[in-house]
Amino acid sequence: MVAILDRQLWFTVVFLILQHSNEVLGSQVTVMYVFGDSLVDDGNNNYLNSIAKSNYYPYGCDYNRGPTGRFSNGKTFVDFLGEMLGVPSPLAYADPNTVGARILGGVNYASAAAGILDETGQHYALYSVGLRKFLLAGIGPLGCIPNQLATGQAPSGRCVDYVNQILGTFNEGLRSLVSILNNGTHPGAIFAYGNTYGIFGDILNNPASYGFNVVDKGCCGIGRNQGQITCLPFAIPCSNRNQYVFWDAFHPTQAANAILAQRAYSAPPNDCYPINVQQMSLINF
Template identity: 55%
Template sequence: MKEDVQKMVTISNQKQKLWLAITMIMLIFLQYGAVVGSQRVPAMFVFGDSLVDVGNNNFLSSLAKSNYYPYGCDFRTGTPSGRFSNGETFADMIGRLLGIPYLPAFADPNTVGTRILHGVNYASAAAGILDETGQHYGERYSLSQQVLNFEATLNQLRTLMNGTTLSQYLAKSIAILVFGSNDYINNYLMPSMYSSSYNYNPSDFANLLLNRYTRQILALHSVGLRKLVLAGVGPLGCIPNQRATGQAQPGRCVDYVNQILGTFNEGLKSLVDQLNTNHTGTIFVYGNTYGCFGDILNNPASYGFSVVDRACCGIGQNQGQITCMPMQVPCQNRSQYVFWDAFHPTEVASAIIAWRAFSGPPSDSYPVNVQQMSRI
């Protein structure tokens, strides 16, 4: 028995050292603005919400913006870019691992001509699968609008390459889609502003989201994309914003919120199986954000974290009642915090999620990881 315990402790220590080493290597590359590997795919296209927005909302009439300090305090330029992070986003890091430079924001007027050849980022803070999600923040690019924006990019690409070349370019490129979080925290879980929780039980609402999502995924497929990563929704009941509601005991996540996400995430994984069966020559991947992030929260010390229940920058209970404000002084030991603000992970936490999506087993990225996808 004693030997078994010692063996488990040894394995745990090895795992901790491994993840700390991986994270440090990733962050060294991030600090110096290096592209981690040779270019593996022609381009990457990113669709989603504030978890992967790189500044689209800077150009929109929206309350959901992060173009002020201390956002970006650890970004390679040391200045805010519109990313909802102290540094890079999960998608930035996946891009680096694929050998893709930072993608320009679609809404930036300078995103034209050869600047779009490595791909474009369409993500918009407060955006959801449903068009109405996040409307209380003002303008944002919903999923359906982001698909239309991609089609506008296609029109530009047609002026830069012929039809055959464009088809091959799109087929080899990777699309990352990160949606669903706002449909819960900025719609379903806000009954004072949205009627969805009165009209649908959690299971029916998840199915509504999946049906709408499928429609847009197929639209992207119809115009030529053949490699799509669909990220699941993380454990929203554990973000500082939800912990600050007082619906859970101190130190605990809001279990109800996490439980209602099950139908959506399980349905999204099943959808990936269905799409892969029905569309030969295309690979759809499910990113197990919930499982990967849950592992970090359940075993923080193994990843070098010491603070999991409050934000590095924010105001009120759990630093999550009001998100990071302009010129607010953030925590100093940011690498020990899982959450940067009331809603978003720190750069270090994002680095772990990115690495697991890129090189992890099927339990992290199903049925293949992003690295394997890039070789197909």
């Protein structure tokens, strides 16, 4: 199997569940519940017995509170999407303070190296407790991340194609699943597919259009492509972080996360199918 799958970082579906309010006419969503891996982990790894950690500098070096357990130099996709929706970033479920009524304000269940488990399918049970708006984000082009490029399996300027081919099959299946879920199987609910692969591919193919000039190296890392060893404690990251697509061996920079969130929020159906997050948030059932 592909080496990156053994690491399990990046290889998961992000389930972003948006809860709407019927009490305020025309309101957008009021809270978010998030399931996923290190791409959207907001600090659960701080409380788990795991070697996948990001609670040290330089992680969070561009976040106003410093290291928080986010695998980025700053904000994640979920942070930016929450800002666009006008809701706070959900609380980390593993935080001992996330109890009682605080859970009703939104919870982030994502954790580093989560992988794809049988339990993931249980998220559909959330429909039965009243959640009605779901964003299922596909998998990005893992064959293009610094960790994969560092293996030397791709020609210069290219990604590891066989990795991306595997993911293309998975994403096609996920998009088809969204169509099935919207076909009357869950009355009163809407499911959207986030084309992470396509959006990220566009960034990598047209970096200058988005303000990037480094697409094949991590801003913080060691070895070939700064991707053989990911960002270590107190490593010195690149100074021009907004010009890098990748923060470390596996994860995007804050600048790339902002673009991913904006495209999911307001882009046409080829980026978010069949409707985008903004359109979904305004639906009243």
